[in-house]
Amino acid sequence: MDDTKTMQASDHAHYLHPFTDHKALGExxxxxxxxxxGIYLWDSEGKKILDGMSGLWCVNLGYGRHSISKxxxxxxxxxxxxxxxxxxxxxxxxxxxxxxxxxxxxxxxxVFFTGSGSEANDTNVRxxxxxxxxxxxxxxxxxxxxxxxxxxxxxxxxxxxxxEGMHAQxxxxxxxxxxIRQPNYLEAGRGMSEDEFGIEAASWLEEKILxxxxxxxxxxxxxxxxxxxxxxxxxxxxxxxxxxxxxxxxILIIADxxxxxxxxxxxxFASELFGIKPDLITFAKGVTSGYIPLGGxxxxxxxxxxxxxxxxxxxxxxxxxxxxxxxxxxxxSIRILEEEKIVQRVREDTGPYLAQRFATLSDHPLVGYANxxxxxxxxxxxxxxxxxxxxxxxFDPKLEVGMVCRGYMFNNGMIMRAVGDRxxxxxxxxxxxxxxxxxxxxxxxxLDDTYADLKQRGWM
Numbered sequence: 001m002d003d004t005k006t007m008q009a010s011d012h013a014h015y016l017h018p019f020t021d022h023k024a025l026g027e028x029x030x031x032x033x034x035x036x037x038g039i040y041l042w043d044s045e046g047k048k049i050l051d052g053m054s055g056l057w058c059v060n061l062g063y064g065r066h067s068i069s070k071x072x073x074x075x076x077x078x079x080x081x082x083x084x085x086x087x088x089x090x091x092x093x094x095x096x097x098x099x100x101x102x103x104x105x106x107x108x109x110x111v112f113f114t115g116s117g118s119e120a121n122d123t124n125v126r127x128x129x130x131x132x133x134x135x136x137x138x139x140x141x142x143x144x145x146x147x148x149x150x151x152x153x154x155x156x157x158x159x160x161x162x163x164e165g166m167h168a169q170x171x172x173x174x175x176x177x178x179x180i181r182q183p184n185y186l187e188a189g190r191g192m193s194e195d196e197f198g199i200e201a202a203s204w205l206e207e208k209i210l211x212x213x214x215x216x217x218x219x220x221x222x223x224x225x226x227x228x229x230x231x232x233x234x235x236x237x238x239x240x241x242x243x244x245x246x247x248x249x250x251i252l253i254i255a256d257x258x259x260x261x262x263x264x265x266x267x268x269f270a271s272e273l274f275g276i277k278p279d280l281i282t283f284a285k286g287v288t289s290g291y292i293p294l295g296g297x298x299x300x301x302x303x304x305x306x307x308x309x310x311x312x313x314x315x316x317x318x319x320x321x322x323x324x325x326x327x328x329x330x331x332x333s334i335r336i337l338e339e340e341k342i343v344q345r346v347r348e349d350t351g352p353y354l355a356q357r358f359a360t361l362s363d364h365p366l367v368g369y370a371n372x373x374x375x376x377x378x379x380x381x382x383x384x385x386x387x388x389x390x391x392x393x394x395f396d397p398k399l400e401v402g403m404v405c406r407g408y409m410f411n412n413g414m415i416m417r418a419v420g421d422r423x424x425x426x427x428x429x430x431x432x433x434x435x436x437x438x439x440x441x442x443x444x445x446x447l448d449d450t451y452a453d454l455k456q457r458g459w460m
Contacts, residue, residue, distance in 0.1 A: 145160045156174065
């Protein structure tokens with residue numbers, strides 16, 4: 001095996017990474033991952049690391065699932081590829097579409113396959129606007145999203161998302177996409193209960209609909225839980241009120257479940273947990289446990305009946321839509337989820353246990369707010385605690401305290417992501433109670449190291 005320095009030099013010479021300052025990365029050098037097993041990774045220096053982010057929200061079943069590798073190999077030996085154009089299909093794609101229709105929330109009988117979640121959200125834009133064209137309302141063109149949301153990195157996906165850094169590059173968002181504030185209780189809920197804030201945050205959607213004009217609004221898109229934005233878990237009152245508002249104005253709902261789908265919240269889809277009745281569901285990541293790229297859109301009957309029933313070509317698609325190898329990996333991943341009752345375990349056992357153990361971190365002097373939902377959780381780093389969660393004193397963002405903490409995480413063999421000064425996890429769904437204890441102990445150790453460092457710097 002090539003040594004670490006050789007790989008780092010070659011990486012810097014040739015490999016452009018996502019969301020990266022390549023000059024800084026070249027000076028620092030990349031971490032080279034070489035092996036994974038269960039919830040653990042090993043890098044080229046032999047360091048064992050607990051993967052608290054499931055790769056990138058996707059390796060739900062953990063590493064080293066040989067039956068998925070076998071399903072992929074056997075499909076490659078049988079039919080490695082054929083396209084879904086020209087009135088053609090393949091067996092794994094058909095079987096996966098049928099399977100997804102069975103495990104999806106009621107009313108979803110059709111699937112459009114893509115290669116990623118970004119492509120799936122681009123598909124949503126095309127599909128929503130095609131729907132309203134066929135309904136004779138082409139003026140319904142505008143899609144409403146939220147600031148700090150993440151819906152992918154393609155032109156339409158990045159436009160749907162509400163990330164300032166992405167919109168600052170490339171002239172985004174594209175026309176016809178507008179944004180409202182996110183339902184972040186910690187950020188904007190001062191003086192209200194969580195339930196009151198949920199209603200208030202949902203009202204921002206109705207305000208935007210009236211501002212744009214109800215006759216011009218096509219859809220609202222939202223992640224049930226905002227993931228890349230820092231694990232923003234909305235109050236229980238939020239989504240039912242969003243549903244009521246969309247129903248009132250006849251607006252389509254797109255639930256982006258790229259992160260929350262396939263068991264992460266203790267339900268197969270988080271829409272079921274939050275009481276959302278979407279018209280379209282975006283999926284990717286966990287559908288194959290990240291082993292092979294695959295994404296898609298679950299299409300509800302309201303939309304499918306118009307697209308199919310009125311006929312005419314939907315002029316959209318991809319070379320790799322319904323890729324047989326990716327679909328074979330997904331079929332095996334879903335089989336494992338069901339056979340091992342992993343979603344049920346997250347809902348009834350390990351998810352509640354993770355919530356209980358993660359909440360104990362709230363007593364740490366650096367932690368001002370810790371919350372979770374199923375197998376996704378986050379905590380906020382604070383300079384000084386106040387009498388309530390809205391009274392904490394925070395660090396100057398320029399200090400990048402979250403990145404300081406993340407550095408200790410990596411050094412101590414723990415992957416925990418920093419979103420500003422919020423530290424987040426989304427571990428593999430296969431974690432045992434003992435491994436949850438191990439993870440929480442590692443996080444506490446890293447918080448202790450960060451606290452000592454910040455004290456020494458005079459930042460506390």
